[in-house]
Amino acid sequence: MYYTDREEAGRRLAAEVERWRDADPVVVALPRGGVPVAAPVARALGAPLDICVIRKLGVPAQPELGMGAIGEGGTRVVNEAVVHGARVTAGQFAEVERRERAELERRATRYRRGRAPVAVRGRTVIVVDDGVATGSTALAACRIVRARGAARVVLAVPVAPADWARRLGPDADALVCPHTPARFRAIGEFYRDFTQTSDAEVERLLHEAATARPADGTEITLDAGGADLRGTLAVPPDAVGLVLFAHGSGSGRHSPRNRHVAGELRRAGLGTLLLDLLTPEEEPDRAKVFDPVLLGGRLAAVTRLVTARPDCTGLPVGYFGASTGAAAALWAAAEPGLPVAAVVSRGGRPDLAGDRLPEVTAATLLIVGGADTAVLELNRRAADALRCEHELAVVPGATHLFEEPGALAAVSGLAAQWFDRCLATAVTDWTT
Incomplete structure (x- = not known):
C-alpha cells in the first residue's frame, strides 16, 4: 500500500x-x-x-x-x-x-x-x-x-x-x-x-x-467609442480599490499570467477588471496591437464607464499593464481629469507611451525580468522620462514571460504591495 x-x-x-x-x-x-x-x-x-x-x-x-x-x-x-x-x-x-x-x-x-x-x-x-x-x-x-x-x-x-x-x-x-x-x-x-x-x-x-477562493468574476461588455469590449469584473466585499488590466500583444483577459496576478490582488482585497482592449475582429491587426493611442483611449473610456457602476463607485483606480498593454496604461494614466492612482507594468513596453510619460502623475512601478535585457533597457529609459513617483523592480533570472519557478509569484507580491500602498491614500473624486 x-x-x-x-x-x-x-x-x-x-x-x-x-x-x-x-x-x-x-x-x-x-x-x-x-x-x-x-x-x-x-x-x-x-x-x-x-x-x-x-x-x-x-x-x-x-x-x-x-x-x-x-x-x-x-x-x-x-x-x-x-x-x-x-x-x-x-x-x-x-x-x-x-x-x-x-x-x-x-x-x-x-x-x-x-x-x-x-x-x-x-x-x-x-x-x-x-x-x-x-x-x-x-x-x-x-x-x-x-x-x-x-x-x-x-x-x-x-x-x-x-x-x-x-x-x-x-x-x-x-x-x-x-x-x-x-x-x-x-x-x-x-x-x-x-x-x-x-x-x-x-x-x-x-x-x-x-x-x-475569490471568484474569477462576472463577464461584462462595455461600449468604448463604438467598440464592444469584453471584460471579467470581480469586486470582493469591502474592496479597497479597483485594478484594470491592460493586456499585451497576442494576449487578452484569459491570459494565464494576468489571471494569476489578478487572483493574488483579489486575495489582497482589490477588485480586478481583466479587459480585452481589442474586439475579436481587431486582434489579428498588428498595427492596432501596437497603437497606444487607440488602446490607451479605450482604457480611459472603460475606466469612466466601470467606475460609474454601483459596485465600483468610489473605489480608487490602478492599472496593471503587460507588454504593450503597459504603454496603454501609462497613456491613459496621463489623460487629463482621469485620477488614476497607481500603475504597475509587467515586462512592459512603457517606452511606447512616448511623449505622454512626463505627464503621468500616478505612482508607477516597472517590473522587469533580469534576463529580459532588451526590455530592461527600454524600461530604464522610460523611467528616466517619468516625472511622477516611480520605481524599477528587477526579478532576478526571470525572462520576458516570467515563466521561471517563483517569478510570477514575485510579480504578484510586488504588485499587491504597490497597489495596497498607493490606493489606500488615493483621492476618489471622479467629477470630471
Missing part, C-alpha cells in the same frame, strides 16, 4: 504538480473518488477546484470492466477491443449509456448547486483522479477539458499501471504519477482506506473550495 487514504494521496500528488503553480491552473476532479484527492492539490496550488462528471460504461455482465465512458457535453469514449471481446451488442451498449447518462446528469446537478463551471479556456487544467485502471474515464476527462478550450492538459493521479503513458499520453500534454507498479490489479489495493466517496463529501469539498 502506498497511501493511507485519498487525502494523503492528494497531498503527495500536490508536490508533484507544484511546477504548474505559476501557470494559473484549474484543478478538475473526476467525481466521486477524484474529488478528495484533488481538493488538497487545489489548496496547495491556490487554484480553483471544479469537476468533470464522467460515468464509466461497464460491460453488462462484468460492470467493473470498462467498455468506454461518457462525460458532460455529450463526450463519449469507446474501448472497441473490450466491446468486441465481451461481445456487447449495440442494444446493450445503448442501454448502459442511457442509464449512466441519467446518473451523470443527476450528479452534475447535485454537485454544482447551481454554480457555473470554472472557465478553463486558455488555462492549464490539471485533471485529477484517485488512480487509473483502464483509463477510459481519464481519457474522456482530458478530451472534455480540451474541447472547452484548455491551453494545456495535465493528467495527475496517485497510482497507475506501468504502461499508462502509452495508453493515455496522446490525450494529455503532461502525465504525472508518483507510482506506476508493474503488478497492478485494482486502484484500491494501493490505499489502506479506499472507502467509497459519498455525494455529500463531494458537495462539501466543492463548496469549501468555492467559498475559500
Whole structure:
C-alpha cells in the first residue's frame, strides 16, 4: 500500500504538480473518488477546484470492466477491443449509456448547486483522479477539458499501471504519477482506506473550495467609442480599490499570467477588471496591437464607464499593464481629469507611451525580468522620462514571460504591495 487514504494521496500528488503553480491552473476532479484527492492539490496550488462528471460504461455482465465512458457535453469514449471481446451488442451498449447518462446528469446537478463551471479556456487544467485502471474515464476527462478550450492538459493521479503513458499520453500534454507498479490489479489495493466517496463529501469539498477562493468574476461588455469590449469584473466585499488590466500583444483577459496576478490582488482585497482592449475582429491587426493611442483611449473610456457602476463607485483606480498593454496604461494614466492612482507594468513596453510619460502623475512601478535585457533597457529609459513617483523592480533570472519557478509569484507580491500602498491614500473624486 502506498497511501493511507485519498487525502494523503492528494497531498503527495500536490508536490508533484507544484511546477504548474505559476501557470494559473484549474484543478478538475473526476467525481466521486477524484474529488478528495484533488481538493488538497487545489489548496496547495491556490487554484480553483471544479469537476468533470464522467460515468464509466461497464460491460453488462462484468460492470467493473470498462467498455468506454461518457462525460458532460455529450463526450463519449469507446474501448472497441473490450466491446468486441465481451461481445456487447449495440442494444446493450445503448442501454448502459442511457442509464449512466441519467446518473451523470443527476450528479452534475447535485454537485454544482447551481454554480457555473470554472472557465478553463486558455488555462492549464490539471485533471485529477484517485488512480487509473483502464483509463477510459481519464481519457474522456482530458478530451472534455480540451474541447472547452484548455491551453494545456495535465493528467495527475496517485497510482497507475506501468504502461499508462502509452495508453493515455496522446490525450494529455503532461502525465504525472508518483507510482506506476508493474503488478497492478485494482486502484484500491494501493490505499489502506479506499472507502467509497459519498455525494455529500463531494458537495462539501466543492463548496469549501468555492467559498475559500475569490471568484474569477462576472463577464461584462462595455461600449468604448463604438467598440464592444469584453471584460471579467470581480469586486470582493469591502474592496479597497479597483485594478484594470491592460493586456499585451497576442494576449487578452484569459491570459494565464494576468489571471494569476489578478487572483493574488483579489486575495489582497482589490477588485480586478481583466479587459480585452481589442474586439475579436481587431486582434489579428498588428498595427492596432501596437497603437497606444487607440488602446490607451479605450482604457480611459472603460475606466469612466466601470467606475460609474454601483459596485465600483468610489473605489480608487490602478492599472496593471503587460507588454504593450503597459504603454496603454501609462497613456491613459496621463489623460487629463482621469485620477488614476497607481500603475504597475509587467515586462512592459512603457517606452511606447512616448511623449505622454512626463505627464503621468500616478505612482508607477516597472517590473522587469533580469534576463529580459532588451526590455530592461527600454524600461530604464522610460523611467528616466517619468516625472511622477516611480520605481524599477528587477526579478532576478526571470525572462520576458516570467515563466521561471517563483517569478510570477514575485510579480504578484510586488504588485499587491504597490497597489495596497498607493490606493489606500488615493483621492476618489471622479467629477470630471
